[in-house]
Amino acid sequence: MSGSDVQADVPVVVAGAGPVGMTAALALHARGVDVTIIEAEPEDRERPGSRAIYVHKDTLRTLEDSSPGLGHRLVDNGIIWSTRRTLFRGTEVFERTYPDAGGDGDLPHFTSLPQVWTEEYMLDAVEDAGIDVHWDDGVEIVESSEDGVYVETESGEGWQAEYVVGADGAGSTVRKEIGAQFDGTESANSFIIADIAEFEEDPLKQERIFHYDHPNADGRNVLLVPFQGGWRVDIQCKESDDPEYLCQDDQIGELVANTLGERYRDRVDWVSQYKFKQVIADRMIDEHNRVLLAGEAGHLFAPFGARGMNSGVADADEAATRITAALNARFEKTADAEIKYYGVQRLKAAQYNRRAAGQALEYLQGDSPVTKTKKLLASKVAPYYEPAGEWLDDAPYGPHGGPPVTIGQY
Numbered sequence: 001m002s003g004s005d006v007q008a009d010v011p012v013v014v015a016g017a018g019p020v021g022m023t024a025a026l027a028l029h030a031r032g033v034d035v036t037i038i039e040a041e042p043e044d045r046e047r048p049g050s051r052a053i054y055v056h057k058d059t060l061r062t063l064e065d066s067s068p069g070l071g072h073r074l075v076d077n078g079i080i081w082s083t084r085r086t087l088f089r090g091t092e093v094f095e096r097t098y099p100d101a102g103g104d105g106d107l108p109h110f111t112s113l114p115q116v117w118t119e120e121y122m123l124d125a126v127e128d129a130g131i132d133v134h135w136d137d138g139v140e141i142v143e144s145s146e147d148g149v150y151v152e153t154e155s156g157e158g159w160q161a162e163y164v165v166g167a168d169g170a171g172s173t174v175r176k177e178i179g180a181q182f183d184g185t186e187s188a189n190s191f192i193i194a195d196i197a198e199f200e201e202d203p204l205k206q207e208r209i210f211h212y213d214h215p216n217a218d219g220r221n222v223l224l225v226p227f228q229g230g231w232r233v234d235i236q237c238k239e240s241d242d243p244e245y246l247c248q249d250d251q252i253g254e255l256v257a258n259t260l261g262e263r264y265r266d267r268v269d270w271v272s273q274y275k276f277k278q279v280i281a282d283r284m285i286d287e288h289n290r291v292l293l294a295g296e297a298g299h300l301f302a303p304f305g306a307r308g309m310n311s312g313v314a315d316a317d318e319a320a321t322r323i324t325a326a327l328n329a330r331f332e333k334t335a336d337a338e339i340k341y342y343g344v345q346r347l348k349a350a351q352y353n354r355r356a357a358g359q360a361l362e363y364l365q366g367d368s369p370v371t372k373t374k375k376l377l378a379s380k381v382a383p384y385y386e387p388a389g390e391w392l393d394d395a396p397y398g399p400h401g402g403p404p405v406t407i408g409q410y
């Protein structure tokens with residue numbers, strides 16, 4: 001153990017007050033387990049961009065069950081676009097409008113809102129629950145043993161906990177402290193992602209639109225997704241592109257004007273460029289079955305299919321279930337088995353999600369002549385044979401659904 005005095009004893013410490021850490025804390029609290037969150041950044045920080053706008057129904061259900069009213073608050077403040085459309089080189093090849101919001105009659109199939117809002121509502125729920133958040137002091141040391149975990153922050157404060165959830169994001173200190181390592185690949189081309197502010201008066205129709213080889217964007221693929229208050233514009237760069245140049249104000253303004261409409265030229269709130277990583281930690285728990293990785297601390301996926309935050313929330317919920325069972329176990333071996341189950345189940349879920357997002361990435365970026373020919377043929381056949389158009393509309397997001405191990409949870 002480190003030199004610092006232990007100042008607090010809590011059953012569970014959660015590292016990170018991102019969406020996954022806050023979900024883990026709420027889900028533990030809902031199960032009657034006391035928890036402290038330790039967050040590296042100050043409470044008044046500004047988080048960048050809209051990021052996870054597409055919130056799946058399973059995520060809404062987890063949030064609603066963990067903090068009654070929270071799932072509905074996201075829905076009330078989000079939008080549900082009911083039309084999906086796809087165009088191939090400027091010609092529409094698929095359109096479908098749904099009559100209702102789907103879902104289970106209580107919560108809809110999804111909602112779309114900026115991640116900063118989701119986090120704001122989660123934080124309100126955390127505060128309402130009386131969960132202690134220790135801000136502006138990152139976790140630096142994590143030492144686990146058969147008897148528990150010692151956590152020390154940058155300022156030297158120490159916590160002795162039974163279990164730790166490492167939800168401290170892609171650069172996770174917790175992951176490094178337990179000796180786990182990311183393994184995987186990175187996308188070949190870059191993607192530019194921009195948030196565009198919508199007009200209150202005369203907004204565009206709320207529909208998700210995918211353009212193959214957009215004629216007004218020099219033949220790049222472009223995805224347009226509405227969320228409450230704005231649009232996500234996602235542009236797939238060509239190999240010859242300089243993404244940094246395309247992110248400059250005048251360049252991104254031009255791309256936005258050409259794809260969303262001239263009046264949106266100066267409405268860019270935020271722009272960034274990415275190469276998407278497809279990586280998973282080689283294990284999701286430590287050797288003593290005391291530390292559980294969740295969310296981007298454990299895996300990073302390309303965003304097609306919206307598997308980032310959504311799968312992290314599923315990790316958090318499962319971590320809360322397993323930790324609660326472990327805390328209630330009569331025997332050490334029983335407690336260990338609960339945590340080991342988490343390690344296997346969420347690793348398999350991550351592998352499934354990486355494959356699914358990878359399938360979409362390969363479809364979009366790959367230079368397989370077979371896929372290219374299939375896309376072209378499907379675009380020609382689509383006016384006469386709807387499944388061809390539906391395939392073009394579906395494929396950029398990978399397979400439907402989540403990892404089989406989580407199906408049937410509700």
Ligand SMILES: Cc1cc2nc3c(=O)[nH]c(=O)nc-3n(C[C@H](O)[C@H](O)[C@H](O)COP(=O)(O)OP(=O)(O)OC[C@H]3O[C@@H](n4cnc5c(N)ncnc54)[C@H](O)[C@@H]3O)c2cc1C
Pocket residue numbers: 015016017018019020021038039040041049050051052053054055115137138139140167168169170171172173174193294295296297303306307308309310311312
């Ligand atoms: C452009 C873009 C679009 C996206 N779209 C979607 C989408 O539509 N749907 C979707 O599901 N996902 C999407 N994602 C992914 C989603 O944003 C992430 O998966 C999500 O933020 C991960 O949450 P997290 O809590 O695991 O990590 P983070 O959000 O990174 O939170 C980690 C937290 O830990 C804190 N921290 C870091 N180090 C320490 C430390 N040492 N000690 C304590 N705290 C620490 C950080 O300050 C932060 O608060 C998108 C991402 C991007 C970039």
